[in-house]
Amino acid sequence: MDLTSSLLFKSVFNIGSWVVYKSFDGISYVYKRARSNEKICDKYEYNLDELNSTPYVIITEEEYDALVNNCKPKYTKRNVSSLTKKIIASNQSWKCGTCSEIMDYTYEIDHHIPLFKGGSNDISNLIALCRNCHGKKTILENVN
Secondary structure, eight states: OOHHHHHHEEEEEEETTEEEEEETTSOEEEEEOOOTTSOGGGGGOOOGGGTOSOOEEEOOHHHHHHHHHTOOOOOOOOOOOHHHHHHHHHHTTTBOTTTOOBOOTTOEEEESSOGGGTOOSOGGGEEEEOHHHHHHHHHHHHHO
16 A cells, blocks of 8 residues: 555455455445456445445445545546548538537537547537537636
8 A cells, every 4th residue: 555545544354356445434335346347337246245235335446546545536537530630520511509600610519429428429519519509608617
C-alpha cells in the first residue's frame, strides 16, 4: 500500500477475492480483485454473502484508484470520424443545431448527453453546431 492509501484508510484486509479498505470516516470501500483471465465486466459481478458484513460501498478497482489518487475516472474517448461529422451536418442541412444558421467549415460536433454523463458517440447522440453556439453550450454546461 502506498503512502496516499495509508493516509486515506486505516486498514486494508482481504475477504476471499475481495479487497476491503476501511476508511477513517467508517466507510468501507470494497472491490473484487480481478484475476488475469477475468474480463473487465466480471469485476462488476459480486455476491454480498462473500462479505458477511455491512455497510460497504461496492466499487471497481478503477473507481477505488480514482478515490485514492483524487482524480476522475476515465471516460470514453471523444473520437468522431470526419465522415461521421459530415453525415451529421448533412442530416441537419448544414445548419447549426442551435441557431439554425448555415455552418461554415469550422463547425463542431457535440453530444446531446455528454460522455461523462453516460452518453455515447452514436450518431443519435451527436449534433452539429457552429463554433459560437458550441462555445456557449460548453460554458453553460461547465457552470451547471
